[in-house]
Amino acid sequence: MLAALAGNLAIAAAKLAAYVFTGSSAILTEAIHSLVDTGDQGLLLLGMRRAGRPPDAGHPFGHGMEAYFWSFVVALMIFALGGAASVWQGLHKLAAPAPIERPWINLVVIGLAMLAEGSSFVVALRALNRIRADTPLLRSIRRSKDPNIFSVILEDGAALVGLVLALAGVSASAFLGLGWADGAASIAIGLLLVLVAAFLANETRSLLTGEAAAPRVVARIRAVLESDRRVAAIPEVLTVHLGPQEILVGLTLHLQDRLSRQELETALDELIGRIRATDPRITRVFMRPTAGGETDPPLARRPQAMAK
Structure with missing residues (x-):
């Protein structure tokens, strides 16, 4: 330039x-x-x-x-x-x-x-x-x-x-x-x-004013979540560009009831890593996990539930 x-x-x-x-x-x-x-x-x-x-x-x-x-x-x-x-x-x-x-x-x-x-x-x-x-x-x-x-x-x-x-x-x-x-x-x-x-x-x-990521980016995120058997439903996938090379992702997930707390935390860590791997511009991922349709506030606030 x-x-x-x-x-x-x-x-x-x-x-x-x-x-x-x-x-x-x-x-x-x-x-x-x-x-x-x-x-x-x-x-x-x-x-x-x-x-x-x-x-x-x-x-x-x-x-x-x-x-x-x-x-x-x-x-x-x-x-x-x-x-x-x-x-x-x-x-x-x-x-x-x-x-x-x-x-x-x-x-x-x-x-x-x-x-x-x-x-x-x-x-x-x-x-x-x-x-x-x-x-x-x-x-x-x-x-x-x-x-x-x-x-x-x-x-x-x-x-x-x-x-x-x-x-x-x-x-x-x-x-x-x-x-x-x-x-x-x-x-x-x-x-x-x-x-x-x-x-x-x-x-x-x-x-x-906060534009969402391109549809293909959102589609890849959904594909990662839908391919994981531990995810029961995906009520919400929100994205916003914080800059040309920075995307923030916010998710609400329904996870399987049969998972233990340790399994839930492991699932969140793995999903965050896979989501970030779909696009190098994804710098932050925040998850709001739920089980059985009810939010679990303590888990949603844990550091393991978000990527920084």
């Missing part, structure tokens, strides 16, 4: 230089876009670092939610600094169209930016492909619990589409004499960023 941040900063500088020499509104909008992307990646890095801090007295379950908070801040930045500023710049250019000077500079910068953004997009897409299997791309983005992956994919994808719009606007304005096209491209890029920001904000909002 550090390489992507440095690359975005270089691209932003090139776009700003191109704007100074050509006066293109679309290329200025793209420069703003790249500057916002650079700031966003810096915030995501900050979120990753803060999320990796160990648990403490004030945050006994760790700081994993920090990654989601900073991703939400990124969405607000894209909306306010990227989308709104781009639309305003486009409206300003539409109100007072001006010819683009030396358009070839814009075309060269846009081409180089496409190569850089395309490379970053491919790297992020490969990272997502390793975990999404046969799930459609959009659905896998919505199901992903790691904002560092889906934020980069959304930003780089929007950057590529934005560059295509800028290319169309610059070309139409410079070579077809359509003075309004440059400003229209800026507005289109701004609206694109607003849509991406809204989508990203909604996804991180869901994670911030």
Whole structure:
């Protein structure tokens, strides 16, 4: 991500230089876009670092939610600094169209930016492909619990589409004499960023408010419990992401009446180990065991009944 941040900063500088020499509104909008992307990646890095801090007295379950908070801040930045500023710049250019000077500079910068953004997009897409299997791309983005992956994919994808719009606007304005096209491209890029920001904000909002683990994770947990003869029924399987790589699992189990107390404790220890083995992100498992349909409070509170 550090390489992507440095690359975005270089691209932003090139776009700003191109704007100074050509006066293109679309290329200025793209420069703003790249500057916002650079700031966003810096915030995501900050979120990753803060999320990796160990648990403490004030945050006994760790700081994993920090990654989601900073991703939400990124969405607000894209909306306010990227989308709104781009639309305003486009409206300003539409109100007072001006010819683009030396358009070839814009075309060269846009081409180089496409190569850089395309490379970053491919790297992020490969990272997502390793975990999404046969799930459609959009659905896998919505199901992903790691904002560092889906934020980069959304930003780089929007950057590529934005560059295509800028290319169309610059070309139409410079070579077809359509003075309004440059400003229209800026507005289109701004609206694109607003849509991406809204989508990203909604996804991180869901994670911030306590999103459950993916259905396949829950299914594997249930499969482990259902395959054990000591488990009579599974009234409740609750999961929540405490961060991209941390899942808390809470269970209510009806265990067989014939089991002794020692056998119950052994069963709980073994089940916890098998559940945690289903997914390395499962860091905590809390069980509420019952027998004969009645809760046994002393056992439910014993340290053996939970994984820390």
